[in-house]
Amino acid sequence: MSTPSTPHSGAAGTEKFNTVAPDLGSGEGWDKLGLAELMRLRFSDSGALYSPHADVNINGALFGGQLIGQAIAAASHGISDRWAHSVQVSFLAPGHPGEEMHYQVRTLMQGRSFQVQQVLGTQGSRTVISATISFQTEEPSPDHQRAMPDAPPPESLRTLQEVGAAYADRIPAAAARRLGQSRAAELRLVDPEAFLFRREPEARLRFWVKLQRDLPDDPVLQRAAIGYLSDYWMPLTPLMAHLEAKIGTGLYLASLNHTLWLHRAPRVDDWLLVDAQSPFSGNARGLTTGHFYQRDGTLLATATQECLFRGWVEDGQGGFRVPGMPAR
Numbered sequence: 587m588s589t590p591s592t593p594h595s596g597a598a599g600t601e602k603f604n605t606v607a608p609d610l611g612s613g614e615g616w617d618k619l620g621l622a623e624l625m626r627l628r629f630s631d632s633g634a635l636y637s638p639h640a641d642v643n644i645n646g647a648l649f650g651g652q653l654i655g656q657a658i659a660a661a662s663h664g665i666s667d668r669w670a671h672s673v674q675v676s677f678l679a680p681g682h683p684g685e686e687m688h689y690q691v692r693t694l695m696q697g698r699s700f701q702v703q704q705v706l707g708t709q710g711s712r713t714v715i716s717a718t719i720s721f722q723t724e725e726p727s728p729d730h731q732r733a734m735p736d737a738p739p740p741e742s743l744r745t746l747q748e749v750g751a752a753y754a755d756r757i758p759a760a761a762a763r764r765l766g767q768s769r770a771a772e773l774r775l776v777d778p779e780a781f782l783f784r785r786e787p788e789a790r791l792r793f794w795v796k797l798q799r800d801l802p803d804d805p806v807l808q809r810a811a812i813g814y815l816s817d818y819w820m821p822l823t824p825l826m827a828h829l830e831a832k833i834g835t836g837l838y839l840a841s842l843n844h845t846l847w848l849h850r851a852p853r854v855d856d857w858l859l860v861d862a863q864s865p866f867s868g869n870a871r872g873l874t875t876g877h878f879y880q881r882d883g884t885l886l887a888t889a890t891q892e893c894l895f896r897g898w899v900e901d902g903q904g905g906f907r908v909p910g911m912p913a914r
């Protein structure tokens with residue numbers, strides 16, 4: 587079992603600020619400012635943890651990955667001898683960009699090996715997320731893991747911008763623009779044509795993902811980064827079974843709940859392979875399980891997530907379509 591290289595002070599990812607770093611608000615530019623800044627929480631004068639930053643998703647709300655990562659950073663504050671291994675999140679209300687996210691942390695259980703923290707992320711009187719995060723001390727044991735599937739190396743695959751340009755004549759301009767938008771992480775689809783044009787009854791999605799900027803060697807930040815990445819594109823997996831729904835830009839999607847298990851101390855400074863599969867979608871909800879691998883095949887984490895998909899309209903032939911889909 588790999589272990590974190592250094593114990594953490596519990597203050598990683600949090601810092602007292604005298605000066606305020608740029609509040610981007612619009613969600614633009616995280617590829618330049620980097621995830622470390624997005625995950626760093628500040629202390630208000632009353633000692634409460636908060637974040638003024640906004641990484642905005644396609645609905646114009648705070649990106650769920652920002653909230654998961656910040657909840658991990660908040661829950662880890664003050665814990666020095668154990669590490670987050672499971673993170674259960676409910677997304678209760680959309681986070682409003684431009685409003686600070688405040689985090690309240692409560693210890694629900696403190697045992698000899700385990701400790702469970704509850705985090706409430708709020709904006710004013712609205713509870714945006716509730717998270718229950720469990721920590722464990724290190725404990726040697728035999729292990730096994732699911733093998734990493736074969737995938738071409740990320741360097742051999744197109745960037746999303748290149749995919750958007752290559753298929754510009756076959757997808758709506760708005761979809762190509764979405765593909766071209768830059769985030770804190772870069773992503774390479776293993777099979778872009780399957781994503782854009784094919785119905786995949788197995789509802790499987792594979793991609794490589796990598797942060798745009800290096801992260802400090804801080805174990806809490808590394809875990810927060812996996813939390814961020816685990817909400818990026820994986821929720822789209824159920825749409826693999828629904829032909830072209832992905833490029834129908836009228837679809838509204840919102841993560842409802844998310845569980846992340848951190849199997850090993852993560853290192854996120856290189857490409858990670860995500861192998862995701864959706865066992866079910868229906869009633870406007872889609873469920874996904876995704877496995878996150880280091881390039882050497884080490885299984886770092888597993889996530890399951892339920893996502894809300896709305897905007898379907900009946901197509902008059904017993905099926906559904908999504909507005910904005912190009913005519914065939």
Ligand SMILES: CCCCCCCCCCCCCCCC(=O)SCCNC(=O)CCNC(=O)[C@H](O)C(C)(C)COP(=O)(O)OP(=O)(O)OC[C@H]1O[C@@H](n2cnc3c(N)ncnc32)[C@H](O)[C@@H]1OP(=O)(O)O
Pocket residue numbers: 643644645647648649650651677678679680681757761762764765817818819820821822832833838839840841842894896897
């Ligand atoms: C080529 C293609 C490339 C593709 C390129 C992809 C890009 C790359 C993507 C990577 C993928 C990232 C994936 C991100 C994933 C998150 O970032 S999601 C962010 C985290 N999750 C959330 O914010 C959800 C928070 N929870 C909630 O909002 C509420 O609990 C829920 C789920 C809406 C349920 O509340 P409720 O009151 O029971 O809601 P309900 O009455 O059923 O529905 C009404 C609400 O639904 C929402 N809603 C429903 N339908 C719509 C709609 N059509 N429009 C807007 N809002 C709607 C509104 O919030 C609405 O509330 P009001 O505005 O009316 O007050």
